[in-house]
Amino acid sequence: MTVIFSKTCELGLQAVLFLSIKKEKRIFTATEVSQELKVPKEYISKVMQILTESGIIGSKKGKNGGFYLAKSPSSIKLIDIVEVIDGLEIFNNCVLGFPGCSNEKPCPVHEKWGKLRDDAYKMLSTETLEQLKEKTLHKLVSL
């Protein structure tokens, strides 16, 4: 089981992080990305296509084609990828699965989860990929 994001979303995040530490508009094939991230080519390829549709990643077809970051790392945040792939529902839904959980009809952990949820949202939406670059670099070389 994944932690909070779907597997597809995790791969999307990894792919974008990977591209964000590379030279701008430097193109990588799906095969290259898959090898560096150690994930199946077909899968990462499909995920990058989704991100291409939504404009976060750019792609070039044909020979010497591949994928690249469509925007500057300083204008992308992790939440952008999450939004496109998993959507933002998890930031609204009740963590215990109760229907209609709200400030009016809170579940037993509504308040506490509310804080956590907001912190999680901040974690994903405060820093840009540019600001995460150093850390990303360290992680990716260790794969």
Place this chain on the structure above:
Amino acid sequence: MTVIFSKTCELGLQAVLFLSIKKEKRIFTATEVSQELKVPKEYISKVMQILTESGIIGSKKGKNGGFYLAKSPSSIKLIDIVEVIDGLEIFNNCVLGFPGCSNEKPCPVHEKWGKLRDDAYKMLSTETLEQLKEKTLHKLVSL
């Protein structure tokens, strides 16, 4: 999509919370629980069986049988149900899905997620069902 727990786990949490606000050892049939929580009888029944195996819930077979809390609400915490159903992996795994995420090889959000993860764990393991009783009561009557 659920927030962090599987649907099965959500139902398990709801069932135990439901039983925790009732008089000790008062027995409820799967049908009663399903009606009060507004969830399918067959499903909640199956989930309560899992919790029965693990000793959190007790059951009585045959006529006038049903389910009841096997322990006192003051000795049960939400984390106990999570552990039995989903396991505690989510408190170890990398939120971005990177392999081998650790203090030595941290992912870009390792530290921040670490805090959140610990807070989430606290949320589930600090208070007992007894301490949550009031809040639980309020939520369940509103269903």
Place this chain on the structure above:
DNA sequence: ATATTATCAGAATAAAAATTCCGATTTATG
């Protein structure tokens, strides 16, 4: 005793998510 009403175990089915495959199209290059 017998009928009734439960849980229980495990199989069966359905739905969702993950993963792969394929054929079409695109583009660079010799």
Place this chain on the structure above:
DNA sequence: CATAAATCGGAATTTTTATTCTGATAATAT
């Protein structure tokens, strides 16, 4: 122009999770 190397779109497949069903067994009440 032909070939090679990519992405693309959509279908197909596999795997996982959710959900329901079924028949067996157990316990109670009459």
